Amino acid sequence: MKENVQQILAHFHIKQFQHDLIHWFQTEQRDLPWRKDKDPYKIWVSEVMLQQTRVDTVIPYFYHFIEKFPTLDSLAEAEEEEVLKAWEGLGYYSRIRHLHEAVKEVKEKYGGCVPASKEQFSSLKGVGPYTTGAVLSIAYGIPEPAVDGNVMRVLSRIFYITDDIAKGSTRKKFENIVSHIISHDNPSDFNQALMELGALVCTPKNPSCFLCPVQRHCRAFAEGVETELPVKTKGKAPKRVSFRAIVLMNEKGNILIQKRPPRGLLANLWQFPNDEHAPTRNDESFVKEISERYHVVIRSMERIGSFEHVFSHVVWHIEAYKGNALELQMGDETNKWVTIDELKQYAFPVIYQKIWQAYE
DNA sequence: TAGTCGTGGGA
DNA sequence: TTCCCAAGACT
Known part of the structure; x- marks a missing residue:
């Protein structure tokens, strides 16, 4: 100045x-x-x-x-x-x-x-x-x-x-x-x-x-x-993060969705089960992680594609799956089994919308 | 102060 | 494809 x-x-x-x-x-x-x-x-x-x-x-x-x-x-x-x-x-x-x-x-x-x-x-x-x-x-x-x-x-x-x-x-x-x-x-x-x-x-x-x-x-x-003009310095390149996600359907045809935490990236939006918090190395450890965290038994699983999404400061790379599951526990405020029609009431980030489109 | 926080469009 | 973004605020 x-x-x-x-x-x-x-x-x-x-x-x-x-x-x-x-x-x-x-x-x-x-x-x-x-x-x-x-x-x-x-x-x-x-x-x-x-x-x-x-x-x-x-x-x-x-x-x-x-x-x-x-x-x-x-x-x-x-x-x-x-x-x-x-x-x-x-x-x-x-x-x-x-x-x-x-x-x-x-x-x-x-x-x-x-x-x-x-x-x-x-x-x-x-x-x-x-x-x-x-x-x-x-x-x-x-x-x-x-x-x-x-x-x-x-x-x-x-x-x-x-x-x-x-x-x-x-x-x-x-x-x-x-x-x-x-x-x-x-x-x-x-x-x-x-x-x-x-x-x-x-x-x-x-x-x-x-x-x-x-x-x-x-x-x-x-x-x-x-x-x-104007003079503007460049920001640093976003960090790359890879993990898996899965669209699970139970025997009644309901889909498991989860509400994200109230703070941080995509706060309060909904998503499908994933291991974002602790990325796994292979399908076996992924199934184990999802089963324990979401209280489900995964009976079958199939890969539906890979998805990349660029945020301002991070890049997500998600390997997406679909599967059939048994629920071992009733849902609560953050984990719900909903009908496909009810899904439309919940706000999803764009990348999970894309995963849903690939599922359908 | 510098990092966090989305998305889609245009060059 | 890759990059930079576009009428910012919060921590």
Whole structure:
């Protein structure tokens, strides 16, 4: 951080920039479902869904989620299982667990009205600096910075800032800058415009500078270094993990499913019996492990394929089997024998959905 | 601070 | 195929 904010903003035409940016947004913005009204609840839901997730991926989830939980109260009153099912396949599942907890708190403490106070809203579960600024500015018109990856990319180019955006501390520098250049007349459009510009024009690769509405304000363009920015260090390669899983059917035609622990990877989602916790070396030790852990007798077993799934920091390689089994113990909260029809009520990670498809 | 936490799309 | 991601938050 070589320059302070005053130096960075020297000779920068704030009013012209605000006008150029907001005017572009008002004529070129995409027609997105969460832009139909200013319902703070819907804005909040959309912002949580959009965290690290593409717009095209979010759109169908948003429609379905709002149809199922149209109001904050309806979400607050819903069962965890039902809420998680609506998030199935979207990823980063702690987002929905935190959102569910947060709306319950809003219902209890604020009568179901999303607080417009920065202190109150940002204290809610899963609500960080970005989401605070996004919801308060878009839903309530409060001039708070909403600095996401788009904003850091756009502003790193506009101001030729070479700080590593992979570092957490860099975001604060951009928040400081935005707090100085944000439009107080229209903070909602200003924040959204910065992100929209990043999504449509000031893209990571091959930015369309020739049609950029703020090209005349851009230091990187003037210097011809737009493709060198932003500076972002690479993360390390994900670790590889191999284990087995098995779809078991009992004599009644029921399938054994298991709820994952409430913390960690894919928390609270459901899966088929596996030895993820203690990977086995061969079929014999696998059968022994599954039999003891899940209290079953495996009468027959057949391999149905191998599956790979890449997470953010780990790669799973699963050898999948199907088999027939006898249950030695009644199910409980985390281990259930369910009908194939009932399976549809439970949220499964994508890789276990693929294993189920291979089973069918 | 750096690691954890999903998924599917595009170059 | 391989890589980088995409409107981050939590620990």
